[in-house]
Amino acid sequence: MASVGGGSKDTLTLNLYPMLDIFSILIVFLLMSYSTDPVSHDVNSGLELPDSVTMVTLDELPAIVVTKSELFVNDKKVADVVNGEIPRAQLGESFQGAIRPVYDELKRIADANKRIVAATLNDPAQVGKTGALTMEMDKGHPFKLMKRIMLSAQQAEFVTFKLVVTRIEN
Amino acid sequence: MRRKRKGIKRQDVTDIELNIIPFIDVFSMLNTFLLFSAVFVATGIIEVQVPFLSNAPQPKEEGQRTLEVKVDAAKDKLQVITEYSKEPRNEQKFDFPNTKEGMDRMHERLVAIRQANPTQDKLSFFSEDDVIWESISAILDAAKFRKQTDPVFSFKNEKTGAMEQDQQFVFPKIIMGSVIL
Numbered sequence: 001m002a003s004v005g006g007g008s009k010d011t012l013t014l015n016l017y018p019m020l021d022i023f024s025i026l027i028v029f030l031l032m033s034y035s036t037d038p039v040s041h042d043v044n045s046g047l048e049l050p051d052s053v054t055m056v057t058l059d060e061l062p063a064i065v066v067t068k069s070e071l072f073v074n075d076k077k078v079a080d081v082v083n084g085e086i087p088r089a090q091l092g093e094s095f096q097g098a099i100r101p102v103y104d105e106l107k108r109i110a111d112a113n114k115r116i117v118a119a120t121l122n123d124p125a126q127v128g129k130t131g132a133l134t135m136e137m138d139k140g141h142p143f144k145l146m147k148r149i150m151l152s153a154q155q156a157e158f159v160t161f162k163l164v165v166t167r168i169e170n
Numbered sequence: 171m172r173r174k175r176k177g178i179k180r181q182d183v184t185d186i187e188l189n190i191i192p193f194i195d196v197f198s199m200l201n202t203f204l205l206f207s208a209v210f211v212a213t214g215i216i217e218v219q220v221p222f223l224s225n226a227p228q229p230k231e232e233g234q235r236t237l238e239v240k241v242d243a244a245k246d247k248l249q250v251i252t253e254y255s256k257e258p259r260n261e262q263k264f265d266f267p268n269t270k271e272g273m274d275r276m277h278e279r280l281v282a283i284r285q286a287n288p289t290q291d292k293l294s295f296f297s298e299d300d301v302i303w304e305s306i307s308a309i310l311d312a313a314k315f316r317k318q319t320d321p322v323f324s325f326k327n328e329k330t331g332a333m334e335q336d337q338q339f340v341f342p343k344i345i346m347g348s349v350i351l
Contacts, residue, residue, distance in 0.1 A: 016190055023197040030204035040209045050307040053315050054214040055338060134215065137303055143348070144299035146306070150220050150349045159222040161346075165307055167214035 043164075046070065047138035052165035062136040062164055063109070064102075064149060071149075073105040084141045086148065098152040106133075106156035132160035216310050218295070220349045237287045239280070239341065243297040243309050244268065248276050252283060268305065277312040277340070281320050284340050288325035293341035296348045316340050 034040070039058045043049060046067030065072040071079040071086070078101040079090045092100025113131060133153055137146060150161060235256040242249040246268050253261040264279050266272035284290065293313055297306060316322075316339055323336040336342065 016194060020190060020194060020197065023194070023201060026201055027197065027204065030201070030208055033208065034204070040207075041213055042209050043211055043213065049211075049213070050304040052214060052216060052307050052311050053317075054216055054311070055315075056215050056217065058213045058215055139302065139304035139307070141303050142299060143297045143301045143303070143306060146303060147299070147346075147349050150346060154220045154222065154349065159220050161218050161220070162215040163218060163307070163310075165214055165216055167212040 041164075043166075044136065047136065048140070049136065049164060049166045050139040051168045053169070054165060054167060057167075058134070058162075058164060060134050060162075062134040064133060064135040064137075064153075066135070066137040066141060066145065066149070068138050068140070071099075071102065073102060074109065076105065078102055078105055081141070081145070084145055086145070097148055098155055099148050100152075102149060102152040103155050106153050106158060110156050110158065131158045132162060133158045134162040134164060136164040216307060216314065216344075218310070218344045218346050220346050237283075237290050238294065239283060239290065239292070240294045240296060240347070241276070241280075241309065241313055243295070243301050243306065245298065245301055245305075248272055248309065250276060250279055250283075268301075268309075270308075273308060273312040276309075277317070280313055280340050281316075284323055284336075285321060288323045288336075289328070291336070291339075291341060292343040292345060294345045294347040310344060313341055314339055314344055 039060060041058055041061055044065055044067055046069065047065070063074055065075075066081060069081050070077055071081055079086050079099060086099055090099075090101065092104075110131060135149065137149075153159075153161070235254050238253050238255055240251040240253075242251065248266040248268050250264040250266070251261065253259050264276075266276045266279075280293075295310065295313065297309075316336065320340070323340075324333055325336070326332070327334050
């Protein structure tokens with residue numbers, strides 16, 4: 001109010017140092033949380049993860065994402081999900097209950113991985129090694145859907161699954 | 171020195187103010203960027219395996235009499251089954267309700283089984299089709315992870331002969347048995 005009316009020549013100076021302190025602390029905190037998490041992954045908005053007491057942190061981005069209504073393999077939509085089921089028409093030429101489009105996509109990835117491993121490793125024993133997949137799935141989906149996806153992946157030589165959950169305190 | 175100091179003329183005291191506004195601008199931008207890209211939900215993983223048919227030769231342990239531990243999940247019931255791989259099989263079944271209390275009791279039973287058989291680190295998990303993933307993850311939690319109040323499982327490593335401890339897990343290896351059934 002000091003300068004209002006032009007009568008007084010007093011100027012008010014705002015002390016900005018406390019704000020600077022807060023900013024510094026906030027930046028340090030945010031940068032620290034960046035460096036401690038090996039993988040920073042934003043959960044898909046179309047799904048809710050179940051809670052778990054696991055201490056094992058996420059080490060790679062999910063390859064399979066099953067939202068409430070869609071199924072993605074490496075960000076590519078491969079099937080719809082209706083009431084926790086894959087529509088029969090999209091199952092494809094299914095074998096033992098697997099999902100054909102998921103199998104095809106994973107098989108393509110597995111073959112590409114094998115070619116890369118064969119080109120970089122001299123040990124032929126390592127080439128045929130089975131792979132691991134990270135899977136993120138909505139907590140409301142039934143085991144039947146999970147089983148179908150796991151079976152499709154198993155046929156494509158992925159036998160280890162890292163199931164993504166929300167970490168809570170033990 | 172003293173002379174020199176004496177010789178210096180005393181000047182008027184002037185306030186030197188550092189212009190911190192650009193500094194604040196940079197901090198604000200950095201804060202905004204970091205807050206937007208920050209992830210506030212801590213995600214973790216539960217590692218499981220599915221059975222895999224292989225042409226590789228059977229391991230030597232196949233000939234030994236080992237304990238097999240299974241967990242069978244239904245919508246309202248959980249069952250722990252223990253059985254030896256060879257005669258006498260001594261099959262035992264323990265039933266629990268599929269509730270929070272039931273899972274706690276199942277966890278205690280599994281801890282007791284692991285304590286009695288510390289070298290046995292594998293558990294087969296079976297589930298009915300209509301059990302939802304939220305319920306399965308809670309069952310896997312109870313079967314796989316050790317609580318702070320649980321005892322530490324010490325066992326002898328067959329390969330190295332050294333004593334080892336399982337600090338984090340009750341059953342570290344979970345096999346999703348129902349996948350190929």
